Amino acid sequence: MPDYQQIKAELDGIAIEDNPNMVLRKSRDFYWYSPILKEQLENVTGDLVVSPASEEELIKVLKVAFKHDVPVTARGGGTGNYGQCMPLSGGIVLDMTRMNRIKEIHPGRVITEAGIICAQLDKQLKEHSGQELRFHPSTTGQATLGGFVAGGSGGVGSVTWGGLRDLGNVLRLRIVTLEAEPRVMELTARDLLKVSHAYGTNGIITEVEMPLAPAYDWVDIIVGHDTFMDAVKFSDALASSSGILTKEIAPIAAPVPYDYFNRHKPYLKEGESVSVVMVAPHSLAPFEALVKMHKGEIRFRADEAESLRGLPRAYELGWNHTTLRALKMEPESFTYLQVQYPGPDHVAKVQQMTELFGDEVIGHLEFLRFDGGIQCSGLPLVRYTTPERLEEIIRIHEENGCPIFNPHRYTLEEGGMKQTDELQLAFKKQTDPKGLLNPGKMIAWENPDFDFKAGRNFLFKGLAEVA
Template sequence: MTEADHQAVSACLADPTRYLTNAQTVQRLSRDFYWYSPVLKALLDDKTAEAVAQPISIEEITATLACCHARNIPVTARGAGTGNYGQAIPLHGGIVLDLARMDAIEEITPEGVAITGPGTRLGVLETHARTLGWELRCYPSTVAKASVGGFLGGGSGGIGSVAHGGLRDFETVRFIDVVTMEPTPRLIHHAGNQVHEVIHSWGTNGIIVRIGLALTPAVDWAQCAVAFPTFAAAYDFSEAIATQDTWTKRLITTFEHPIPAAFAPIVNITRPGQALIFFMIAASQLEALQAAAEAAGGVVTHAAPYQGLRTQPLLSDYTWNHTTLWAMKLDPEYTYLQCGFSPTEVRSQFAQLKQKYGEDFLFHIEFMKNGTGAVIPGSIPIVRFSTVARLNEMIDFCRSIGVFVANPHSNNVEGGGRYHPDNIQLITKQKYDPQNLLNPGKMATFS
């Protein structure tokens, strides 16, 4: 970018102090948690933007995009930078559009739809919604920092998905407004099935500026941890609770030993050499869950009320992809995959993976409901990294035995396994960003 480019983009913001060029600040805001992947770390370590723009309105975003289009400047949208796939890391310099200040909660409707800006923190929304009798249907383990827009642009599911599925399911996303990257940018409203044109597109085909997110009635929750002597016994019990409609649950996470050994702050609720399950269960069912666990041969190591996101310990801090972070602290050779096991063939799949990879492939199961209403054993297994070839071999072997893999070591929308099968995201990019200035390089099929 030239000095004239910087001056032109800066002029799009009412306050020029929201246009940042300090190298250290720009580098920090050009990063996410890509380093969870040794593959992405090598690929993206040297990538950074040339400046950061921090708009506070749709009008400023529109002006910025128009200016960047006229000057052929790439623009990469940023939520809170909690993604793991390098979604928010610019490959070709340009501008990072930091949407953190677009954080207004406009309203929560009587029907339980939150209308927010893209920069609204999910934790703030969850806390506010619960004061009105609502709560998020699902959220990532990074809920304290993650933004609503970032979750829609690069996430998929999380805590709550065992009951409500992921972001793509059950009309959880009611609408998304985006601004296009054209000579005269347009504000486009997407509702109903149209939201799939934008969800999980990494900001490659429009800048998300306003969101309608369906909530669910709040529940009085409790947390519970149960240890079992073997992973097989732990899986059997967790599967039974996950698949029985009689239980009201928000989280069921099952860990193979030695994963729990990585949870240093809560070592008191782990058991040496044993598998572990974390639950968020309706408080009214906590005693029944404890009794069922003990009858199945488990030991309840923790049971307490859930009092919101400040609960200590907060068991969800050790689930979903936070599990990977704790494992990497234990052993930096660990990384992860994102898998979906077959509900009917899962035990055979477990056995085949154990026979082939042993302790280099550790099971970490996150139960979630899919779009048909079936509860499936999703998984973020912890795997030991040695070479890219061996990692790819693990992925290929998983797929060969019917285990779905969304590859978290790929830096494009398609490679991650979440690409919409009818190519609607690609079609949308061709309409809304024909010059390929939005996060260029991240939608590999665009030409």
């Protein structure tokens, strides 16, 4: 057991929290979304929360951690949902939220410290020069930019811009290694994959350079449809309408909207499926025309509502907020999956799965740009019965060409978003020779017999594949 009194003495001058209740709180994320992870990770806690306010302080923390062999698990807003920032081996929880200064804003790009909250960054970008992040997670109000890059995949805006995996959607990362003498490294272009979506196992991100888009006063709209497939077809047509500028397109099946979107309930119709969308003001007229063509009914539009008080933004009905709203109302009933429906026949695949599972797997899709084309990924709600049935539902999806990124696993490889390979592992040997960064999250590091060629589908490709 490391000598934490000594460690605290060596970290004198840096903010530290060691109250066990506070440390426990900062050792958690949204892992409880999964009944399987809830059971596995319930007792996980760190030993100290350390909150550096500058890169200089961070380097001191990493140096002390290396000297005492203490694990270090970075934490941004703690909104990840597979235990990504949970310190499986205890040690230091590295709270990054004090490193939140914006350094430079230019036309089309921003340079900022990694601990800034995404919504706060967007607010300042809009005020400064009418710009915003190309896309943000639906947790923008709590998530940090560094946590998004290290743990997220895409989000609100991905229908236009694609995801974090796409070249050009992150411009540069500055990281610090965990060595006797921590080094600062700058990564760009394909090298970014060494650290993007690597759960902080390959270095601590201190600075992020992101590309920007023009900011609009996006209008939140909910369109009602008779069936889920009507919502899906309308959403597909909207996402494919190159002239209509949207930021969010999410078809969601009944009964979810009426039963669980409490604040919007007065606007909604029981039994209807919906498309939740965000549209640029100058695209409203063509958008309305498309709704008419698809026989949808606009149930809510924020620009015409009498009052928006108490109403969440549209994106807080989509992404994993849909899951959250159902879980809040019926915690024992639901869990969820992350499904990819590869195009160009994504709509047909959604139809097939919808018919196969009926009410057991309730549809929720997010439309996005994927490798240049329009596709949808799914965050369906699953009526949870047993782990065996959940595995079976996963298997049936995969057998039908719909890969699952399993949100019931806490390792990079099993979750399926990040492919580790020899190059990724070699990079970790350079940046974290003792394996102290977020231990337990990269199987390839823990298990020398790990088979890199498991033949799975990964969202973030291995480095060998892009080299």
